[in-house]
Amino acid sequence: MAGGDVDELRAATADAWRAVERMRSRLGELGDTGVLGILGERIAALLGEFAWEVGMVDPAAAPAGARLDHVGVVVRDLRAAATLYGDLLGGTLVCGGGHDGMGIRSLHFAYAGGSKVELLQPTRPGPVARFLESRGGGPHHLTFFTPDLSASIEGFAGAGLTVVDADRGAPEWQEAYLSPRETQGCLIQVVEGADIAPVSGITVDAVLRDEWEWRDHRPQRVMTEARR
Known part of the structure; x- marks a missing residue:
């Protein structure tokens, strides 16, 4: 499902949640604890379950404010990390690729509820490589989407x-x-834009073979002579 479609579902879910809450509040004022009251509770429960599926922790609070999209984790061995975050922890690879400008190769894994992890492996000297050498890897940044x-x-x-x-x-x-010096030690990235849609056919091996790269903030297949 495209990022825009998910955002529309989140907004619609938030609207429905607020409508149900108004209905339940009114029923409470009227003292109705019968069928309508039970129905309101059931609808609220179903909306809560659906909200979780589309990545909304609290549908009553969405879609206002920023939304946490993913946690960036710097790793030394991208294949080993992919086994952990993908095979063992149940993540689904949704996109990835190399980025010459940043000196990294990355993989994005998605999980139930809409959470994501971005694995970053440095490919040359640079900020991410310095982070790896100084800290040994680990959580590097948080990315929030803002309207x-x-x-x-x-x-x-x-x-x-x-x-x-x-x-x-x-x-x-x-x-x-925002600098980690001012955010209690964590680099924070804030983005206004469309979610990165899952990429069909992408694999860990293909990313490690540098067959995918980031261009214009989207993963693109590298056109080699063999594919032309």
């Missing part, structure tokens, strides 16, 4: 936080970063 990056940046400034890097060049993907 309004400008409003988020204004909020950060109002709280005394400094945006250390921002890219507003592409309307489909705008991002800003």
Whole structure:
């Protein structure tokens, strides 16, 4: 399912949740504990289950505010990490590829409830490689999606936080970063844009063979002479 479709489902679920809560509140005022009251409770329970499936922890609170999309984890051995996060922990590989500019190769795994983990392996000297050498790997960043990056940046400034890097060049993907020095030790990426849709046919082996790369914030198949 495309990211935009999921966002629409989340918004519709939030609207339905609020409508059911209004109905239950009104029934409570009327003292109705009969069939309608039971029906309201059942609908609320079903909406809660559906909300979990589309990645909403609290449907009453969505879709306002930022949404945690994934946790970035730096690893030394991408294949071994893929076995752990994929085969053993039940993650589904949804996208990945190399990024020459950042000096990394990455894999994104999705889990029940909508949570995701991005595994990052450095491919050359750079910030991620320095993180690996200094800390031995581990959690590197949190990525949040926000409906309004400008409003988020204004909020950060109002709280005394400094945006250390921002890219507003592409309307489909705008991002800003907050330094770990000001966020209790964790790099935070905030993005306004469409979710990255799962990529059909991608495999761990293909990513490790550098057959996929990140271009314009989307994984693209590398066209080698053998495929032309």
